[in-house]
Amino acid sequence: MKFRVLVVGAAVLVLGLGITQVRNASVDVLPEFAPPQVEIQAEALGLSAAEVEQLITVPLEQDLLNGIPWLDQIRSESVPGLSSIDLIFQPRYETSSPRGSSSRNISPRPTRCPRWAPRRSWSSRCPRSAGS
Secondary structure: OOOHHHHHHHHHHHHHHHHHHHHHOOOOOOOOOOOOEEEEEEEOOOOOHHHHHHHHHHHHHHHHHOOOOOEEEEEEEEEOOEEEEEEEEOOOOOOHHHHHHHHHHHOOOOOOOOOOOOHHHHOOOOOOOOOO
């Protein structure tokens, strides 16, 4: 070999670059193969599945959750007393951002009781407006 010093120098340079890149690489213990997902659950004690669907699930889906960026699918299930909505985002989307964007859409909305709800069962969970 004529160029031993050149080959050894190139190997050391490549090894040095590899070590610096490994230090800066983001590493997960287990890589994510599933797309980012957020699950929202809302309690509606005493309501049937049809009432939960009509009063909670459908308004949440249509009014608050449809405008979230990079949202791929919305899946929902309503059972007596519980509404469960799964938001599935596009795979390239950041893992922490779906949670933040969905909570920003939901949290600023004030909670209002339906007029038919008795005061005693909702008083601690649902503030009444002054006009009710």
